[in-house]
Each structure stands twice: as C-alpha cells, then as structure tokens.
Amino acid sequence: MMEKLKTSKVIGTIIMGMLAFLFISPLLWMLSSSAKVEQDVMTYPIEWIPREWNFFNNFSKVWLEDIPFDLFYWNSLKIAVITTLLTIIISSMAAYSFSKLHFPLRNVLFIVLLAFFLVPTESTLVPRFILINWIGLYDTHTALVMMMAFSIPLTFLMRQFMAGISDEYIEAAKMDGAGYFRIYWKIMLPMVKPIIATAGILKFIWTWNDYQNPLIFLTSEQLYTITVGMQLLSSEFGTSYATTMMAAVSAILPLIVVFLILQRHVIDGITVGGVKG
C-alpha cells in the first residue's frame, strides 16, 4: 500500500462495489429473509436486518419437523464425498497414464476421450436410465455414484499438471526398483497435491449441486439429496417463503464457506484448465 490512492481507482472501486452488492444481493436477501417472520419477507423497501428475528423457528421448521432435511443433507454429503474420492482416483490414474507412460495407441485413446468429452450428458439420459434399470440399480445411491464418478475435464486438468513434472523423479524411482503403481501413488500424487485439491473441491461442488441425476435415478424420499429435497420442501411449504429461504441457505451456505476458505484453489483450477462441469 505504498502507492498513493488514485481518485479514479477509488471511484472505480465504489462503482464496482455497488455493482457487486447488487450482484450478490439475491443471496444476501435470501440470508436475511431466512431469519424473518413470514409477513416481513416481502416488505419493500427491503429490510436487510430482520425487524423481528425468527431464525430458530424457521430453522426448526426446516431441520426438525416433517421433512427429513437432515437425512437429505447426509445423503448429499455421502454421495458427494464418495463420488469425489472415486473421481480423483480414476481421473488421476488416467492422467498419469496419458502424461507419463508410453504405449501404443496412447494418442488414439486420448482422442477418444476428447471426443466423448463433447457428448452432452443430457443426450444420454434415456439409455443410461434404461441401463441402470436393467442392472437393478434404479433408486439407489450406487447408481448416482456410478453416473458421476468420472470426469473427463478433471482428467485433462490433472494430465496437464502431471505433464509438467520432471521425468527425473520417475527415472530415479525406477532405478530404485519402484513399479508404476508405486510411482503413481508415492511420487505423482504427492507432487500434484494442489491440483488434486482443486479438482476435489470442484467435483464436490458439482456433485452437491447436481439436480438432474437424483431427479431421474431416485424415487424414494429417504434417498433424496438436498437438491431434490428442496423440490419436495418447496411443494410442502408452498408460499411459506421464510422457510423456503432457510432451506436455500442451508443448501448453499456450506458450499460458500468451503469456497471462501479454499477459493484460491478453485479459481486457480478454473483459470488453468478452463474446467467446467
């Protein structure tokens, strides 16, 4: 902060600050409404600080009454954690193979991967649904994990990073008698830890937010994730907006907290790989 404040930059900061506030105001409004009594939610002009606090009442309506919101939460958490771990292992194995091992048809296989990256998952919904039915996994969490435990963009991201690691480490380990799996596990993975963290956070967020897969592959309420649970909740509570906002806060807040703690990883990963789920 040695440089002098420039007037133009101060003005720019103020204008952008207002724009940024406008931009995230729906989320701030959600936060404040979740702590209000029902009749205060729709007041205009907006009261950012609740006139009458009703936080605990709304909280207990969402979390402790008819709808098993805690169960949806647990389901989402379980699926997101398992899916993330599997994706990291599967993608990093492929990334290691594509970046450091030499074998016939490697480039052809890479192009196959690239080609299927371009197939929108939405266009394979019907056959995947039939497949899951046939193997008897309809309405199970296993089906969801199976549908989501792969990520071609994250494979690309990790491959890019592993390609940048010097071969000397690998050669040294080879002379030490280490096999390829040992090299992958003991050398490659530890060396690309930062990008694994990035990939893990991104995958976790994508899985947590996924609505399409649970909508199609689940039907039992006790298996619902937070996203399909939200749907159930909003049909149950109808026009009870304060309660709906409390549910929305509950769904989003953990992601925002995790993101704020680890934001550098997330933003770096997106910038480097242009990754998008």
Next chain:
Amino acid sequence: MSEKAVSNYKTKKKPSLWNNKIKESISGYLFLVPEFIGVFLLGIFPLFFSLYLSFTDWDLVSGLQSINFIGLENYRYLFQDPAFFLTLKNNLIFSAVYVPASIILALLIAIAISSAVYFRDFFKIAFFIPYISTMVAVASVFAVLFHPSLGVVNNFLMSIGIENPPGWFGSTDTALWGIIIISVWQVVGYNVVIYIAGITGISKELYESAQIDGAGKFKQFLYITVPQLGPTTFFLLITSIVNSFKVFDVIAFLTQGGPNNATNVLVYYIYEEGFQNFRMGYASALSWILFLIVAAITIVTAKSQKQQF
C-alpha cells in the same frame, strides 16, 4: 533418494529394454481401465444404444420383447412435431441472449476488476459466488424475488413508475426472460474469472506503446484488449453455446417448461417425453438431435477459429 538410486543402478542387473517396454505398455493400459469403463458406461454404450432406440417405438414399461423397429418414423414425426419446434425456438432465443449477455457482461466486469479497482480478489470472489451456489436453491430465491405482485423486483419497477410490471414466471411472455436472467447471473462470475486470467496475460508493452501513440482508453480497449482476448472469448463462446443447449435444472425446478410451454427447451422436452410419457424411442431421437446440434456447433466454431488465426 538419488544417491540410493544411483547405487542401486550400479549393483542391479538392468532388465532388457524390450521387457521394460512391454511392462510400461501394460501398466499404461491398466491405469486407463477405470476411466474407460466410465467412457463405455456413460458414453459409448448410451450413445449407440440410444441411436438404436431412436428407430423403435419402445415405451419402457412393456418389456424388451415388445420393442418394435419402426425405421425413421420417430425422426419423421419429429420434423412435424410443433412441440419440438417450439422447444427448439425457445432454446434458440435462450442461446441468442444468454451467450452474448454472459460474455459481454463478463468482459466488462473483468476489465473493470483488473484495471479500475482496489481489492481485486474480493471482487473476483463476490462475482464468483453465484457460480458455486446450488441452482435449485438459487431458483427458489429468484422465484420469490420475481413474484408478480409481492416480489421485490416488481415492487421496485412500480416504484420507478412502471405501472404494469411483467408477470415473470407466471406469464408466457416473460417466463423465458426470467430463466435467462437467472442463468446469466449464475454463469457470469465463471466467465469473469477466465477473462481476468486472459487480461493478466496481455503484455503491458502493448498498452504503453499505444499510449505513446496517443490512443485513448476506449481505443486501447477496442484495438488491444478485445483482439488479444480472442482465444479466451473463443473458449467462452464454445462453452456458453454448448451450455445454452444443456439448460435444464432451473427449468425443471421452477417452471416445468411452462407456463404453456413458454420455457420448454430441448433437454426438458427429452425429459418430459422419456421420463413422464415413457416414449423412450422418441426421447432417444430427440437426444440424438441434441447431440448433433452440440457436435455441429462445436465443430463449426472450432473450424472458424482455425481459419481466423
């Protein structure tokens, strides 16, 4: 570790080069097995199976033995199906607004953040937060904000003198616009972050020499920033177009394609036909059209990019 490696190298017999190669190849394939199980399960099999299904009239409920091969019937029906053309039209409107809006807005915000403000990281994070927020939760917030009579948005519009504010998600004229607003709002931050990275990569010297030549800020923006960001814009263009054809969550959650099909788009129509009407054959034909559209756009855009540079 390296010392030990060297001593081992000296004492151990070196296995033949050929053996090493075979070992490496086998390992290479083995490491790819899990990923390619995924490619087969979620890519190859579904793609070709849905191509097959698209030539049948299967309804899922009545077992595989009642599968009827009907040739191109589904595709012929598709090209006469007014509902299909309506969803295609909605999708095109969505794309035509969503793609330029999310890119131009992001470019302007990114430039402002990288040149005209203090606390850059704070701004990056603020604009990025919607991108990580759960879409269905966000949609339920917007539904309340855009409530036709009680919502904050319409209250604001009325306070600045608009007497008949739009009915948003309740009206066939404006529901799609509501969907577009939510979708753009959610994705802008992602584009901003990508653009900021691109802007950081532009050489400072370009601006300095432009300044010496007497070019103003706006000219610099037009003749340096925009062309230098070409590859970034191209990347965002492809991802935005492709994503605009995949829009689903917000529609499925908020409007179910309504009111009166005003927000029905391709993916939602596939969902309706396949999972509500159980017309698996027809839904598969629609899926293939979606796939072909996305593939065509990607290839055409990629080709035009190559010619340009």
